Amino acid sequence: MDFLRWALPRLHMRWAGFRKVRRQLCKRLQRRLRALDLATLSDYRAYLTRVPGEWTQLDRFCRITISRFYRDREVYDHLCGPVLQTLAAAVRARDADTLKVWSAGCGRGEEPYTLAIAAHLAQPSLTDLHLQIVATDVDAALLAAGRKACYRGSSLKDLPRAWTELAFEHNQNGYCLRTPYRQGVHWIEQDIRTAMPEARFDLILCRNLVFTYFDTTLQGELLPKLIDRLEPAGVLVIGKHEVLPEDAYALAEWFPRLGIYRLSR
Numbered sequence: 209m210d211f212l213r214w215a216l217p218r219l220h221m222r223w224a225g226f227r228k229v230r231r232q233l234c235k236r237l238q239r240r241l242r243a244l245d246l247a248t249l250s251d252y253r254a255y256l257t258r259v260p261g262e263w264t265q266l267d268r269f270c271r272i273t274i275s276r277f278y279r280d281r282e283v284y285d286h287l288c289g290p291v292l293q294t295l296a297a298a299v300r301a302r303d304a305d306t307l308k309v310w311s312a313g314c315g316r317g318e319e320p321y322t323l324a325i326a327a328h329l330a331q332p333s334l335t336d337l338h339l340q341i342v343a344t345d346v347d348a349a350l351l352a353a354g355r356k357a358c359y360r361g362s363s364l365k366d367l368p369r370a371w372t373e374l375a376f377e378h379n380q381n382g383y384c385l386r387t388p389y390r391q392g393v394h395w396i397e398q399d400i401r402t403a404m405p406e407a408r409f410d411l412i413l414c415r416n417l418v419f420t421y422f423d424t425t426l427q428g429e430l431l432p433k434l435i436d437r438l439e440p441a442g443v444l445v446i447g448k449h450e451v452l453p454e455d456a457y458a459l460a461e462w463f464p465r466l467g468i469y470r471l472s473r
């Protein structure tokens with residue numbers, strides 16, 4: 209669509225990333241046109257030129273919020289098995305007692321909570337370690353939903369049934385995560401383009417955000433900052449269909465088909 213091909217690069221976003229969610233974006237744009245009483249996207253383009261503040265609105269429309277628990281099963285099968293166990297061993301080896309995770313673009317908490325459930329149920333057990341998960345997102349409403357931790361059944365469709373039964377209580381609010389699995393998650397409202405947690409993490413999940421929607425310039429700026437926030441044996445997980453920028457020299461492939469990399473320096 210011509211309008212998006214014109215507008216997205218101006219927001220440092222890449223058109224290709226939006227191909228699958230174009231309909232959703234177009235619906236939002238049509239709603240905005242109606243609200244502004246504009247007839248066509250050409251009118252909206254002229255409006256953006258006249259009213260620069262509108263770019264902030266457009267940027268907001270470009271936030272895609274699709275997520276679910278245990279999204280991309282094979283990725284989580286690896287995270288819950290070898291990855292968490294290897295990271296736990298590294299934490300113990302440095303005489304620490306906390307495994308630190310950052311979920312960047314955490315949505316309503318589906319990703320950080322999947323990790324929390326996985327760590328609780330891990331075999332061999334990880335109960336000798338504390339799990340600390342920093343969950344960041346630009347959208348305050350999503351973070352509020354994450355704190356509430358009640359979900360529709362469709363959000364849980366990929367989660368192993370036994371996990372759902374153990375970790376959730378089904379009541380009038382939907383499927384609500386039981387308290388023990390909610391502990392240790394810290395929610396921060398942050399735009400990853402301008403702010404990141406000032407800490408080092410054993411595991412960073414940065415899936416279906418930076419390397420799907422942002423352009424290569426922005427990816428190139430953000431990747432070194434992500435790498436800087438990894439512990440020496442830390443692991444970066446990107447989306448299964450995402451590709452790292454070429455200068456990801458500090459990262460070694462671990463399960464590259466699944467977007468799982470580890471620090472190699």
Ligand SMILES: C[S@@+](CC[C@H](N)C(=O)[O-])C[C@H]1O[C@@H](n2cnc3c(N)ncnc32)[C@H](O)[C@@H]1O
Nearest residue numbers: 272273274275313315345346347399400415416
């Ligand atoms: C497609 S969802 C992915 C959620 C989860 N990481 C996953 O893979 O299932 C993208 C998330 O990133 C958030 N997001 C979008 N732009 C952001 C930004 N600039 N900074 C931080 N979070 C952002 C959205 O609000 C949304 O929750």
